Amino acid sequence: QFRLEPGKSRYVTIQMNPPADPEPEPGDHQLALIFKVPAGRNASNIKINRGIAAPVFLAVPGRIDSSVEVAGLRAPGFVTRGPVSLVTRIRDTGTVHRDFRGPGRLHAQAGGSDLTFPDFTVLRGSTREVATRWNPPLMCVCHATVSVGGTGEGTRTATVRIIVLPLHLLAIALGSLLALLLGVWFTKRRFRARVLETAAALNDPRDGSDL
Numbered sequence: 001q002f003r004l005e006p007g008k009s010r011y012v013t014i015q016m017n018p019p020a021d022p023e024p025e026p027g028d029h030q031l032a033l034i035f036k037v038p039a040g041r042n043a044s045n046i047k048i049n050r051g052i053a054a055p056v057f058l059a060v061p062g063r064i065d066s067s068v069e070v071a072g073l074r075a076p077g078f079v080t081r082g083p084v085s086l087v088t089r090i091r092d093t094g095t096v097h098r099d100f101r102g103p104g105r106l107h108a109q110a111g112g113s114d115l116t117f118p119d120f121t122v123l124r125g126s127t128r129e130v131a132t133r134w135n136p137p138l139m140c141v142c143h144a145t146v147s148v149g150g151t152g153e154g155t156r157t158a159t160v161r162i163i164v165l166p167l168h169l170l171a172i173a174l175g176s177l178l179a180l181l182l183g184v185w186f187t188k189r190r191f192r193a194r195v196l197e198t199a200a201a202l203n204d205p206r207d208g209s210d211l
Contacts, residue, residue, distance in 0.1 A: 016058060026062020027095025028124040030055060057097060065094035068148050071127055073158035075144055080166050083133040086110065088117070088146045088158065091127040098122050110134045110162070111142035136164045 004010055014033060032053045039047035071089035086108055092098055100106040101119040108115040115132050122128040136142060145159045 014056075018058065018060065025095065026060045027064060028097050029058045029060060030097075030123060031058060032056065059096065062095075064096055066096055066098055067094035068092050068098050068122060070146055070148055070156065070158040073144065073146050073160050075160045075162050077161065078163045078165070079136070080164075082135045082164070084110075084136055084162060084164075085131055085133055086115065086144055086146075086160075087129060087131040089127055089129045090122050090148065092122045092124050095124060097124055106130065106146070106148065108132060108134075108144055108146045110144035111136055111140055136162065138164070138166055140164050 002010065002012075012035075033056050035052045035054075037050040037052065039049050069091050071091040073089075074087040075084060088106070088108070090098075090100075090106065099121050100117065101121070105119065106117040108117070111134070113134060115134055117130045117132045120128055120130050134144065140163075142162050142164065143159055144162060145157060147157045149156065
């Protein structure tokens, strides 16, 4: 037991003594260390104890397998503009947890851009879903790929195709082109009408002239 004053911190050391020949298979085994904070004395009939938990990894000696696999990669197949959300699922298939943090962050390649996912940890036998965002070019048929490495077997890469087509800009461009063509057509029509009127006036027998 110890008392922690407001704004202060303290290191806590724990000791675990696994058996020399443990029954569990080698690798990670998770447990939680819970610090219970008893409710203070008051006149209320209801008291609530609080708990602060910290995850603890107990590594049983033996062969270590850090394998993970890409369990899926999701992205919209067609978009008109960015940003685009890329969501991947990473499954731990090994015997220890796997950290994707700092220099070991998970990366994705999309349309020639290198994207990073937020820091995360995937526990042994569990699956984590993480997302990142990509700002695509104005127009492309692009592919997004997520790859992971490690020991053992498993799917290492997942790829999805994303079509980026700015329909709103194409509609504006087509509308502008149509307006331009209509303007040219009306201009030619008016010019032709003026030419015909001039020719008719010159050929009018009442003015005594002949074209």
